[in-house]
Amino acid sequence: MTSLRQAARQNPIITAGAVIVGLIVIVAVLAPLLAPAPADAGAAVHPENALQAPSLHHLFGTDQVGRDVFSRVLYGARVSPLVAFLVLLIACAIGVPLGVTAGYFGGVTDEIIMRVTDIFLAFPSLLLALAFAAVIQPASLTSLTIAIAVTWWPWYARLIRGQAASVAGRPYVEACTALGLPRWRILLRHVLPNSLTPLLVQVSLDAGGVILTSSALSFLGLGAQDPVPDWGLMVAEGENYFSTQWWLATFPGLAILVTALAFTMLGDGLRDALDPKRLGDPVKVALR
Amino acid sequence: MLRYPRAIRYAARRVALALVVVAGVVILTFVIADLVPGDPAATWAGPHASAAQLARARQYLGLNEPLPVRIGRYFSGIATGDWGTSIHTHQPVLSDIGTAAPATLELVIAALVIAVAVGIPLGLAAARWPGSVLDHVIRVGSVLGVSMPVFWFALILQMVFAQRLHVLPVAGEYDPNLLFSHPLLDRTQVPVLDALISGNWAMLGSTLDHLILPALVVASYPAGVIARMTRAQVLDTLGETHVQMVRSLGFRERTVIGTFAMKLAWNPVAAVLALVFAYSLVNTFLVESLFDWPGLGSYTAASVAALDTPAILGVTLFIAIVYVAANLAVDLVQAALDPRIRLR
Numbered sequence: 272m273t274s275l276r277q278a279a280r281q282n283p284i285i286t287a288g289a290v291i292v293g294l295i296v297i298v299a300v301l302a303p304l305l306a307p308a309p310a311d312a313g314a315a316v317h318p319e320n321a322l323q324a325p326s327l328h329h330l331f332g333t334d335q336v337g338r339d340v341f342s343r344v345l346y347g348a349r350v351s352p353l354v355a356f357l358v359l360l361i362a363c364a365i366g367v368p369l370g371v372t373a374g375y376f377g378g379v380t381d382e383i384i385m386r387v388t389d390i391f392l393a394f395p396s397l398l399l400a401l402a403f404a405a406v407i408q409p410a411s412l413t414s415l416t417i418a419i420a421v422t423w424w425p426w427y428a429r430l431i432r433g434q435a436a437s438v439a440g441r442p443y444v445e446a447c448t449a450l451g452l453p454r455w456r457i458l459l460r461h462v463l464p465n466s467l468t469p470l471l472v473q474v475s476l477d478a479g480g481v482i483l484t485s486s487a488l489s490f491l492g493l494g495a496q497d498p499v500p501d502w503g504l505m506v507a508e509g510e511n512y513f514s515t516q517w518w519l520a521t522f523p524g525l526a527i528l529v530t531a532l533a534f535t536m537l538g539d540g541l542r543d544a545l546d547p548k549r550l551g552d553p554v555k556v557a558l559r
Numbered sequence: 560m561l562r563y564p565r566a567i568r569y570a571a572r573r574v575a576l577a578l579v580v581v582a583g584v585v586i587l588t589f590v591i592a593d594l595v596p597g598d599p600a601a602t603w604a605g606p607h608a609s610a611a612q613l614a615r616a617r618q619y620l621g622l623n624e625p626l627p628v629r630i631g632r633y634f635s636g637i638a639t640g641d642w643g644t645s646i647h648t649h650q651p652v653l654s655d656i657g658t659a660a661p662a663t664l665e666l667v668i669a670a671l672v673i674a675v676a677v678g679i680p681l682g683l684a685a686a687r688w689p690g691s692v693l694d695h696v697i698r699v700g701s702v703l704g705v706s707m708p709v710f711w712f713a714l715i716l717q718m719v720f721a722q723r724l725h726v727l728p729v730a731g732e733y734d735p736n737l738l739f740s741h742p743l744l745d746r747t748q749v750p751v752l753d754a755l756i757s758g759n760w761a762m763l764g765s766t767l768d769h770l771i772l773p774a775l776v777v778a779s780y781p782a783g784v785i786a787r788m789t790r791a792q793v794l795d796t797l798g799e800t801h802v803q804m805v806r807s808l809g810f811r812e813r814t815v816i817g818t819f820a821m822k823l824a825w826n827p828v829a830a831v832l833a834l835v836f837a838y839s840l841v842n843t844f845l846v847e848s849l850f851d852w853p854g855l856g857s858y859t860a861a862s863v864a865a866l867d868t869p870a871i872l873g874v875t876l877f878i879a880i881v882y883v884a885a886n887l888a889v890d891l892v893q894a895a896l897d898p899r900i901r902l903r
Binding site (some may be wrong): 535539 | 580
């Protein structure tokens with residue numbers, strides 16, 4: 272914790288990232304209180320108010336059926352950040368057991384698991400997620416979450432495997448083996464906990480990427496469907512009106528940018544603070 | 560490099576691994592195609608088919624055969640160029656990809672040129688004064704590029720430069736009206752190159768005007784990645800003894816960073832270039848249709864809208880193969896340049 276506090280003092284970027292992420296969480300939790308028109312986050316229709324420009328009454332204007340864009344953007348903080356949280360959770364739940372098993376036991380198990388991750392990592396993640404999302408029909412937030420999670424776990428299996436393999440060779444693990452402790456116990460009590468720090472850093476770095484991926488798929492029509500107030504979907508809906516009603520797409524898109532930016536800045540700062548040597552392959556790390 | 564048996568063994572191993580991965584990629588796309596809900600035989604036979612017609616359709620489509628046979632047939636299809644038929648264009652998927660790929664390559668290569676021209680100088684500047692205000696601005700800027708939702712960035716640039724300032728066009732690869740006065744000879748399927756080769760300057764200007772906005776949008780991600788990468792790599796090498804020696808010899812700081820430190824940073828930056836190439840190809844899916852750019856991205860977006868599974872999987876397979884090939888090329892070139900790698 273002290274190193275975190277130090278990092279925050281030295282690096283204004285991590286502080287800015289943390290503050291914005293905190294604000295997004297507050298907006299997501301308090302959306303019903305903050306939004307001037309909570310019903311507009313759903314299927315409400317006010318044809319008499321359609322396509323009004325931003326004003327004091329509607330800060331971000333209104334959309335094609337008269338819903339308050341500001342309220343929908345606030346409620347959007349509950350959609351793609353939640354998708355990102357679930358994706359990362361599922362990806363860890365698949366990747367961590369596989370990675371730790373591969374790294375600790377080695378041999379044929381390791382070989383098989385790593386070749387499978389090789390295949391998944393041969394696709395840019397957005398591409399594979401798109402292919403999965405396109406065949407899981409009908410498109411919804413659930414299909415979107417599954418499609419992204421299925422493409423995201425190999426990164427974590429990879430990362431944890433490397434950590435577990437290096438931890439498994441340390442003297443204290445050898446001591447446990449010499450004491451005759453069962454292997455599953457060594458795995459759970461000693462290897463796994465000592466492999467987790469880089470995972471936490473990577474997960475926080477990836478949150479922004481998952482938000483971008485889920486927004487992109489929703490933009491293409493492969494995720495949230497109307498009336499869900501998803502930012503990517505709102506940009507897609509606003510595109511048709513963009514030449515005259517610029518506010519429809521501008522504000523939701525800005526929300527995606529700010530959210531992805533905040534998570535990436537926070538993750539970058541965490542990496543600098545917790546892991547000065549930088550993890551794994553620098554090329555892959557820079558890419559994610 | 561190939562004079563040494565070790566180097567040959569290294570290259571052979573990398574190529575073999577890449578082939579294994581491509582085989583895995585083909586199997587994975589087969590699995591995804593198999594996941595498609597609904598019975599392909601029912602789609603084939605139509606909604607009012609009798610049980611006997613369904614059975615015949617299953618027979619005809621080979622759905623009754625055991626899984627290994629079906630996978631084997633899928634493999635031989637892919638290998639012989641039969642990638643299925645697109646549902647929305649009614650054309651073979653592979654020929655659709657062949658028609659669309661040049662426009663996308665043009666766009667992505669233009670974007671990477673911009674990304675290198677912007678990213679490397681910014682990364683070097685940030686590494687020269689680490690911790691300064693300039694460094695922080697460049698770092699935030701590069702994170703901004705990486706975090707940019709490209710489909711939104713495209714709309715914003717269109718609004719500013721095309722609709723408000725009226726300085727740049729928004730749609731297509733060139734102005735079709737120019738075809739009457741300055742007809743374009745189709746030699747390479749890439750209008751910019753065709754115009755350049757035939758000395759068609761009016762057309763060349765038009766193609767470049769049309770290229771700027773989409774290329775800028777696609778460049779945002781690679782530019783951010785390259786700036787970050789250059790900064791990190793140069794800062795790393797500044798600690799090395801030979802760089803410190805150059806500095807103590809009294810070379811100017813610019814030369815130390817720009818020439819000596821950057822020399823070592825080139826290798827990983829080149830590697831990242833090959834990888835962002837594949838990522839940028841996928842980003843065109845989100846951008847091309849907004850610019851009416853007749854490439855793979857527009858094709859994929861249309862396929863997604865039409866739930867055209869053969870086309871989507873064909874593009875997926877194509878880009879995965881390009882990605883594997885780019886990685887392999889990077890590995891081999893790096894091994895050729897840096898003997899330490901191939902001795903591992």
